[in-house]
Amino acid sequence: MLIEMLIDLTLACGVVLLSCLSLSAQRVFTAIVLYVSLGLLTTMIWARLNAWDVAIAEAAIGAGLTGALLLVAWRRLCDETAAQPEA
Amino acid sequence: MFTKLEFRKREANRRELPPFAVYALGFVVIVLSVALMFSVVVSGKAAPKLAGLAAEKLEASGVENPVTAVLLNFRSYDTLLEIAVLLIVAIAVLPARSSNAAGVAHFCSADKQDVLNPVLAALLRWLVPLAILVGGYLLWTGAYSPGGAFQAGAVIAGAGVALSLAGRHEFLWHTTAARIVINLGLFVFIAVALSNALLTGTTLQYPVDYAGMLILVVEIAATVSIAAILLLLFTELKAMVDAPREGRQ
Known part of the structure; x- marks a missing residue:
């Protein structure tokens, strides 16, 4: 009981902490990595809530594919800033 | 579309x-x-009204997993519209460029001259079939336990992302095969709904005896389309990144 409570509290605090870190990250890449970690932590929370369907969807779409899309978009941002140096 | x-x-x-x-x-x-x-x-505590209703009627749905029963039987209209929304997204990002490789028009074509890193090639040889197998498992198991079309589609799209990132394979979205794959989910769903309307008089109310089979057919088609559309999103974004790079070098 106590251990379960401890796990849940850690997960809840971790999600809030990760979302704050992800939003306030100075570099875009750091923000993306933190966002993907946030997705994985959310997956664990859904699993703790016994919502396995949502957990699988969150892991596959929320953390996996969204992460890949964000990373490709990040590469495009890098290209644009490299091509057009700030005036 | 997103260039601005x-x-x-x-x-x-x-x-x-x-x-x-x-x-x-x-x-x-x-x-x-x-x-x-x-x-x-x-x-x-809210009264678990809907959950109780779904559990009560589970036998009539044709599947044993309550989530799948709600998504593809009791509230299948929602899922139908979701797949339609995905299709609209796919149409929005479909490449406008026409084929530059005349003659060969396979959906997934490999550049034979491009030699992959042997370690990467060996990894892909295992990873891609494994991902497709896991996708198929998630799809099949969706009838009994957690899983389903969206999850399976996402995992299979992940296999495509790995292939695309390795750089040897290219997905050609202007081919007829690609268009068919993208449209298959919505097409089969609507076909099932219409045939139901003719047989039972109500769209999307499956006859109890065939419900399980109909759900499986719809889910297989939806999985294929979802995987293709998610992969399309990735490859098109990647193509936008790669195009100016090649132009500059």
């Missing part, structure tokens, strides 16, 4: 709102969040 999107710098963002407005907005958001949390605590 610009990434604004933090400073530019900050300058648009006066500091007072930022703090006021933050305050409103915090008050609303606390009120929302408070309302959940105050309202107590």
